[in-house]
């Protein structure tokens with residue numbers, strides 16, 4: 541999957557940006573270079589100057605297989621690239637970029653998840669703490685009383701709180717953004733533009749799941765083009 545994505549992006553660059561490649565080997569690793577390994581600089585941002593490529597990648601998490609698998613988040617709200625560092629650092633960086641949203645707003649977006657842990661009172665596969673955040677009833681496996689359990693509805697991107705039979709869609713203005721659930725404990729959620737579901741950013745495990753499942757592999761060439 542990542543290989544295909546790299547090729548695809550590279551082709552875009554060939555046709556849209558015929559200028560010479562950004563030569564990463566000529567850059568001193570002083571952390572003004574986003575392709576350097578700079579783990580002490582997690583959270584450092586770089587201005588994006590390529591509008592076309594930004595519009596193509598906004599809100600995405602990207603990874604550079606040609607440069608030790610370094611990861612970055614491309615902000616959905618400002619033309620900036622954030623260096624994420626390791627999983628633990630990435631979690632803090634992305635949590636720190638969130639803006640406030642209430643539970644009712646977040647309930648209108650489907651939910652994804654990685655590994656789920658915690659006590660599950662109604663045995664529907666969704667732990668109580670997780671259900672509390674997404675507004676489903678921790679005491680029944682089928683909150684809205686239709687024919688499908690909360691987990692089945694979530695897995696298929698239907699609303700577990702409202703049996704309307706409609707798939708949940710994410711509006712374009714939410715895609716790729718990070719929100720903090722302000723009427724709870726400020727839990728962070730990433731609005732994944734790929735599957736149009738929100739993902740909790742609470743643990744390092746949550747972060748590694750997101751990166752491993754959804755990060756877009758990008759060549760050093762294209763990473764450099766983003767900044768030119």
Ligand SMILES: [Ca+2]
Nearest residue numbers: 660662664666
């Ligand atoms: Ca449950």
Ligand SMILES: [Ca+2]
Nearest residue numbers: 684686688689
């Ligand atoms: Ca249901």
